[in-house]
Amino acid sequence: MSADATPDPYADPLKFGQRVQIIRERRGMTQTQLAGLIGISPHTLRKIENGQQKAPGLEMVLRIAEALRVRDLADLTGRPEAHVDLFAGPGHPRLAAVRAAIDSFPLMADVEPPSVRHLEARLHAAWKARHAAENHREAIGKLLPDLIRDAQVLVRHADSSADRRSAQALLSQTYSLSQFFVAYQPDASLLWRVAERGMVAAQESEDPHTIGVAAWLLAQAHRDSGARHFDAADAVNAEAVRFLEPLLPDATEDVLAIAGALQFELGYTAARRRETGAAWRHWDKANTMASRLPSGYYHAVTSFSQAIMGAHAVTVAVELHQGGESVRQAAMADQSVIKSRPRRARHRIEEARGYQLDNQRDTAVASLEKAFEAAPETIRYNGYAKTILLEEIESTQAARRRRAADLAAKIGLLAA
Known part of the structure; x- marks a missing residue:
């Protein structure tokens, strides 16, 4: 195994589980707290820690690493020859x-x-x-x-x-x-x-617009805390939508935009729950609001605009694990220009997820390279991008492996 390879948690599942328990206890976290953060039951986590269940796949390993704030993946997996610096300092x-x-x-x-x-x-x-x-x-x-x-x-x-x-x-x-x-x-x-x-x-x-923006961000904080917090995210989003709804017939552009952004967030959470109909229904409502905005308008906080709806469609398809649809939406979204560099980089990462779902792995790496060109700090802090790169670093295709390793080194994912 090369020094740049992704650690294999299956090599010694008991050691992996023990290390999870040791690091969790050092962080002062209970099994219930960690399980909630990573979206599994305390019973499942208990079985992982005591070795009764095979160590999880790479995505779950990275979620555990993030929740425990492990700096080096080797600390969690017990493979000292394979240093992957996840959270630098x-x-x-x-x-x-x-x-x-x-x-x-x-x-x-x-x-x-x-x-x-x-x-x-x-x-x-x-x-x-x-x-x-x-x-x-x-x-x-x-x-x-x-x-x-x-x-x-x-x-x-x-x-x-x-x-x-x-x-x-x-x-x-x-x-x-x-x-x-x-x-x-x-x-x-x-x-x-x-x-x-x-x-x-x-x-x-x-101020209605200020309240809408704060609700949009508070809902994201809930949603990004894990699946068990999706209901809280939806409650904040839905309340804000109801608050703004009476204002929409005569709304300013900014109020209309934040209402559209909140509507899409309801669709995003639905997509993460794999609720296909609800996800696309909320996307349609958000798209209708976007169509009322001037073609050049761009919301300063949420990036909501006509141009962003194509990127949002890619995200919905990816979260629904619709690989072919996400690629189709990515092709259509490329016709629109996203003005914000960090938002453009985020869209490229979502494209990469879609291409990986569709087994177009070279194109996925290429999309991550475009994300890096747009905004290096966006990809540097994005867990989805890191997961894709860690997988492709072990690709059997030499050219793809080199490209993934080069990009991983640029964003500081691989320790020198």
Whole structure:
């Protein structure tokens, strides 16, 4: 077995299970907690840990590694000759500074607040920078500490009810931007603090668009916590859709777009449950809303637009495990231009999943290469991309194996 090969958890299932138990206990997690995070029953996890059940496949191994925040897959599998660096150190270099700003609540009133217009302009520029940058976490990570501090100060200094609502809207929008930075980094509790504070500030703002955005992000936090949290995600999404529905006949473009994005999220969760009819029905509703938007419109937070619906169709087909349909949708989606670099990279990763489902593995690797070209930081933090690369690193096709290994090295997946 080469030094770059994917570890084989089947080689010694008892050792694998014991290592899961040891690392879980070091993390202070119960079997019930870990099982919930990875989407299996505590009984199944117990059988894995005590060796009564064969070690799981690669996808589940990676989910266990992510839940336990294992830095090197060799630590989990017991194969020291096969180092695969999954979660490098403390996350993004700017994570500590962003975390400190989020956790800080300065009580002194000696800081001069910015004007609402000034903070609005800075937030607008930050969103533009995120969409345009290859390394979007770096682009917004350096801006967030000051934005968070100034938004908090603006709320604290608000003199009237109207001023306070405006300030709360800007604070919620700042937390929304923060969630894009914090997502998929090794601090789940920080993600939840950001999502929940964003929702509270949005409600205080009483602004429909701000509330819709906060709900969209809070629902994603629930959904990405695992299958057992899908109902909570749907509840948040559905409540927000009901809240916005009376406004839609005369809605602004932004309100219409966030309503469409929420509608699609209901379809995405349905697809992950393999509920085919519900998934495509919600996609159709979202597509109808997108058709009411100008052709060049692009929602600053969700990327919702006419162009994004093709990418959303690929995602639905992939989650439904419809390989042929996902490839067909990918071909149609290529006719649209996704302006945001990180969203374009995410779409390429979804394409890669579809091509892999359809057994077009060379094309899947090529799609991941395109994702890297669009936004290296997107693929670097994406578990689906890592899973595909880990599988293709062991391909019997030498050319594909080399391409996968080269890309894995570029994103820091393979240890030097």
